[in-house]
Amino acid sequence: MTGAASGPAIGIDIGGTKILGAVIDSHGTVLEEHRVPSPGGWNEIRASVTEVVAQLRQRFPSVVAVGVGAAGMVTMEGTIQYSPNVLGFRSAPVRSELESAFGLTVTVDNDANVAAYAEHRLGAARGATDAMVITLGTGIGGGIIVGGKMLRGAHGFAGEVGHFQIDPDGPMCACGERGHWEALASGSALGRMGRAAVASGDAPNILAAADGNPDAIEGRHVSKAARAGAPDALTLIDHFCENVATGLVALANIFDPTVIAIAGGLVNDKELFIEPIRVHFVGHIEGADYRPIPAVVAAELGENAGVIGAAIMALDACN
């Protein structure tokens, strides 16, 4: 399935709060994992990654490669150039420094790209030549497969799909621009929408789901109330799903994919999120009566997609 190098490989997911490392075989199976908190700067993160890899290699000496996924803009050379709001460093030569440290092939890509890589190779988008994997979490990340290959752009920065304006009067995005898709359709956005609805007095059930504490409301409280059938929460989720669909329509009109896989812990509920998103999507895509409509499906690999995709990408780079 993954060519000559049969692994295993280590996948590393560098996030804002934790570093997750896992040993992955060529079928995408997680053999072992290890996680540590994510310290601030690149020097500290490099030390933590080195420690995680050393521990995993001790148990799996046959590891042949290390793949890294990290939040931010990653160059073709594997330098983390810029991270809008997650990591506390800029212009870090991650690939070259880790390759020297480990003496193994190392690949580095954006966290959304490695998750998409996994879904394309082994998950919800497998077999598709043109697909989009969209992760709705703290922000919105995207990995776009064009003609069977990951879209990287001229410098590696392609696929920043959360950052286009869908409403000039919308809320401020974490990047500092107003009304970006990410500000209206990420997991965080659902929490913000819940807090706003409660503040305006329209959402007693959402408030109750957060034990009456309006400041504690997150997306999961909205979905909890909705699962119990609360109309205020269901209305809000429908509006949220419409926001999600607005961005998916934009991307589908641009990319003409066959599959759109939606990732992210919150939205991985087919009935509550995926199906309403699909209905809004079909209602607005260009030329719906005259074209094959892309399938809108839930991603399959869950929160391990990042480490799996990073490891498989590194294995592929050995071949």
Added chain:
Amino acid sequence: MTGAASGPAIGIDIGGTKILGAVIDSHGTVLEEHRVPSPGGWNEIRASVTEVVAQLRQRFPSVVAVGVGAAGMVTMEGTIQYSPNVLGFRSAPVRSELESAFGLTVTVDNDANVAAYAEHRLGAARGATDAMVITLGTGIGGGIIVGGKMLRGAHGFAGEVGHFQIDPDGPMCACGERGHWEALASGSALGRMGRAAVASGDAPNILAAADGNPDAIEGRHVSKAARAGAPDALTLIDHFCENVATGLVALANIFDPTVIAIAGGLVNDKELFIEPIRVHFVGHIEGADYRPIPAVVAAELGENAGVIGAAIMALDACN
């Protein structure tokens, strides 16, 4: 430059009001052209195209291929599946029927794609592996080059870049959706903005540029008044250029190109349009301080880009 088949080839541009045919050599030079009005249905258009090609082949018997560009969604097989607002037909097997009629290689693609093909091979985007050619005319068309190749998507419908929402309260798009980029940043949109400004009494100079007839105002009247230094027109054009930039930022965040070429008769004025678009663009692109900024430039091939690109694409298909 175009490989083994050295041409010439015929490029055909099927638009809403005219069919333009031209004999093009492998350097993109127009050797001869012929245009006829564009009748309604596919049967009539096929007859007109056949006549245009016959006339041009009589003068250039060495023609080796025919390339067609047409407004609408064109499948990989060269069928015009759907045309939102320009052509009066659906599901026409253009490539196969013309190939039978001519006994030559025929290629068919979207009008914006063939124009982009020309700009990429011979014009403003030549040499770029990742580029966008955006045509601002009656609507907005786009041709996106990814890794040196035209983005076609799974079925040929990729690159419908005009149809994403940038303002939920914006004007209705020709496609029936509200606030699409095309409704706010096409050449037609500038005319609509001019008429609205005049209707609200804020634009005496724009009204004067249209000889005092508010219903006759088009984009060219706004630009005429602006070129004469009229502040009402200059304000409006700045707002229009901001709308254009909003969409370009979205696409550049997604594609990470090195060059963005802007085509369309109206906007081909560097000082009045391209430079303000560029300034707004640079002000909003993601990570501007940490990445190479794509160049925003005027397209170079003018209104012949369509026939040139169609012909060169057909020549390339022979090789």
